[in-house]
Amino acid sequence: xxxxxxxxxxxxxxxxxRDSLTALLQSQPDFEVVGAAANGExxxxxxxxxxxxxxxxxxxxxxxxGFEALRTLEQADNRIASVVLTxxxxxxxxxxxxxxxxxxxxxxxxxxxxxxxxxxxxxxxxLAFSDEVAGSVLDAMVSTPPPAASSMVxxxxxxxxxxxxxxxxxxxxxxxxxxxxxxxxVKRHLQSIFSKTGSRDRLELAVLALGKxxxxx
Numbered sequence: 511x512x513x514x515x516x517x518x519x520x521x522x523x524x525x526x527x528r529d530s531l532t533a534l535l536q537s538q539p540d541f542e543v544v545g546a547a548a549n550g551e552x553x554x555x556x557x558x559x560x561x562x563x564x565x566x567x568x569x570x571x572x573x574x575x576g577f578e579a580l581r582t583l584e585q586a587d588n589r590i591a592s593v594v595l596t597x598x599x600x601x602x603x604x605x606x607x608x609x610x611x612x613x614x615x616x617x618x619x620x621x622x623x624x625x626x627x628x629x630x631x632x633x634x635x636x637l638a639f640s641d642e643v644a645g646s647v648l649d650a651m652v653s654t655p656p657p658a659a660s661s662m663v664x665x666x667x668x669x670x671x672x673x674x675x676x677x678x679x680x681x682x683x684x685x686x687x688x689x690x691x692x693x694x695x696v697k698r699h700l701q702s703i704f705s706k707t708g709s710r711d712r713l714e715l716a717v718l719a720l721g722k723x724x725x726x727x
Contacts, residue, residue, distance in 0.1 A: 515542040516633045517562040521553035521579065522546075522595070523571040531566070531595075538626055550574025554582050557590055563633045565592045566625075567612075569603060580610035589711070591632035595625065601646040608647050613713050614638030637679045637716060644679070647720065662718060664706045670719075672699050673707075677716040 518541055522528045528546050535541045545556035551574040557565055565583075569576035576594060583590060593614040594607045607615060614628040614637060628638035639647070665673065668689075675685045682700075686693045709715040 515540055516564055516629060517542050517544045517560065518564045518566060518629065519543070519545040519547065519553065519556045519560055519562045520566045521548075521550065521556075521571065521576070522568040523548050534622060535566075535626075535629075541626075541629065550576060550579035550582075553579045557583060557588060558586075563591060564629050565590050566629065567592055567594050569594060569596045569598055569607070577606060577610060580607060580612060584611045591635075593625070593628045593632055593638060604643055604647050608639075608713075608717060611713065615640075615643050617643075631679075635712065636681055637676075637713060639679060662707065665703060669699055669703050669706070672696065673703055673715055673719040676700075676712050677719040679716075 518535055520528065520531050520535070520543060522531060525548070528548065532543045532546055535543050544560045544562050547553040547556050549571045553565065553567060553576075554574070556562075565579075567576045567579060574582075576596075580592060583592075589611075591614075592612045593616060594612045595616050595618060596603070597618040598604075604615060613632040616625045616628050616638070617640075620640075624640070631638040662670065662673070671689070672685055675688065680688070682693050682696045686696050689696075703709070703715060704711075707715060707718055709718055
C-alpha cells in the first residue's frame with residue numbers, strides 16, 4: 511500500500527457498480543482501493559483486515575446492510591471514517607447513519623467530484639454532509655435530541671459558538687478565520703469542549719450540537 515494515498519474499502523452489492531466505483535476512485539492519484547465488498551459482513555471483515563482510512567458504503571445490501579456494518583464497527587470501537595454512498599432520499603436513513611457514526615453522505619446521483627471531496631474530507635477528520643442532507647438530519651433531530659444534549663449547557667458562549675461551526679462542517683482554519691482567532695486557540699477550545707461534553711470526535715460533537723439547539727449556526 512502506498513503510504514501517501516488514501517486507502518479505501520468500498521462496499522456495494524451490485525458488481526457492475528462496484529467495479530465502476532473501484533475504477534473511478536483509482537483514477538485519482540491520491541486514492542488506493544484496497545478492498546471491495548459485496549455485502550455488509552464482507553465490508554466489516556475487509557476493514558478489519560486492511561485497516562483502510564476510509565470506507566465507502568452502500569446502505570442496502572444483503573447479508574448485513576450498511577446500517578448493520580456501521581453498527582458492528584461502532585461496537586468494535588473501530589472509528590474508521592465512513593462515507594455512505596446511497597440512492598436513498600429518506601430523512602430517517604440520513605439520521606440513522608449519522609447516529610451510527612458515518613462521517614459523510616453522498617447521493618448516487620451526485621457528481622463524482624462530490625464523492626472525491628467527501629473522501630478527502632473524512633480522511634482528514636472532517637465531516638462531509640451536503641447542506642441539503644445536513645438540513646434533513648437537523649430537522650429530524652430537533653424533535654428527538656439525544657439524552658446527552660444537556661452537556662452542551664456546560665459550555666461557554668464561545669465554546670457553543672465553535673460547536674455549532676463544527677456542526678456546520680467547518681474546519682479549524684475556517685473557524686479561526688470566522689472568529690478572528692488562531693487555529694491553536696480553536697484547538698484549545700475544542701479540547702475543552704470534548705472534555706465537557708464527553709464527545710470523542712467532531713462527529714459526536716456535531717450530533718450533540720444539532721440535537722441540543724435545533725440549529726447549526
